[in-house]
Amino acid sequence: MWLLVAVAAWGQLPRLERPVTVDGDISEWREYAYSDGVWDLERLRHAPWYDPSRNRLTIHGNETGVDLAARYYTAWDEKYLYFGADVVDNVNDVSDPAHEPKRWYYKDAICWFIEAPRLASGKNFGEGDNAFCFVIDASKPAYGAWWRHGALGKTYVEEPLPKGAFEYAIRRGERGNFVLEARVAMEATLGVSTPKWSAPRVGDLYGMEIVHTDPDGADYGGHFLIYGRGDDDSTWGRFALTGPQTPVERKPQ
Numbered sequence: 112m113w114l115l116v117a118v119a120a121w122g123q124l125p126r127l128e129r130p131v132t133v134d135g136d137i138s139e140w141r142e143y144a145y146s147d148g149v150w151d152l153e154r155l156r157h158a159p160w161y162d163p164s165r166n167r168l169t170i171h172g173n174e175t176g177v178d179l180a181a182r183y184y185t186a187w188d189e190k191y192l193y194f195g196a197d198v199v200d201n202v203n204d205v206s207d208p209a210h211e212p213k214r215w216y217y218k219d220a221i222c223w224f225i226e227a228p229r230l231a232s233g234k235n236f237g238e239g240d241n242a243f244c245f246v247i248d249a250s251k252p253a254y255g256a257w258w259r260h261g262a263l264g265k266t267y268v269e270e271p272l273p274k275g276a277f278e279y280a281i282r283r284g285e286r287g288n289f290v291l292e293a294r295v296a297m298e299a300t301l302g303v304s305t306p307k308w309s310a311p312r313v314g315d316l317y318g319m320e321i322v323h324t325d326p327d328g329a330d331y332g333g334h335f336l337i338y339g340r341g342d343d344d345s346t347w348g349r350f351a352l353t354g355p356q357t358p359v360e361r362k363p364q
């Protein structure tokens with residue numbers, strides 16, 4: 112029976128053993144992080160968790176070029192979770208007519224939903240569930256690094272990430288293109304969302320989903336839901352924390 116559980120993890124988050132500078136350049140660590148290649152509309156449409164009514168992928172009439180395509184990078188060390196993204200986007204959207212600090216999902220934003228540890232029970236967004244959301248606004252407003260989380264007996268606590276517990280940097284490219292580099296201290300976040308969390312060790316199982324919103328000047332619209340189907344944490348991907356990863360070997364020609 113334990114074998115069934117062991118193979119149920121379908122991703123591995125490698126431990127970083129390299130110093131990271133959070134400056135919007137992820138080249139020093141991206142090859143040592145979990146990444147499964149480029150995500151775009153076509154790939155997402157064929158993913159097992161894809162649901163057209165939830166993802167609402169649309170290409171607006173006047174859009175040209177690539178609407179959205181991205182590579183995501185995730186890793187950990189004894190103190191932090193590391194998040195990176197290298198994104199092609201045609202429009203940078205950060206204005207929201209009905210703005211509220213918690214409305215990251217009406218702006219360009221990338222959110223890592225993390226359940227730590229992954230619990231066998233419960234489907235609602237609650238204890239042990241966290242969403243670390245970064246709005247792609249280079250002016251870095253106070254709501255730019257957001258933390259939706261549960262806690263003992265609580266669901267949907269909405270607040271900025273605690274000061275001192277995170278760093279992030281956005282490097283804007285042409286049009287809406289950008290690179291995001293971020294890290295979040297686990298004890299001050301995961302440790303607050305459930306007393307069941309303990310300092311990370313190789314073999315721990317975490318749930319993970321990536322939500323990438325991209326309104327493109329329109330209302331709440333297209334977004335990528337990757338590895339899961341939304342706030343129901345039982346649908347999120349199961350990722351085991353592992354030791355360091357060796358990059359793919361590149362041989363000189």
Ligand SMILES: [Ca+2]
Pocket residue numbers: 131132133134135136137138139292
């Ligand atoms: Ca860096």
Ligand SMILES: [Ca+2]
Pocket residue numbers: 177178179200201202287325327
């Ligand atoms: Ca777009």
Ligand SMILES: [Ca+2]
Pocket residue numbers: 200201202203204219287325326327
């Ligand atoms: Ca956009």
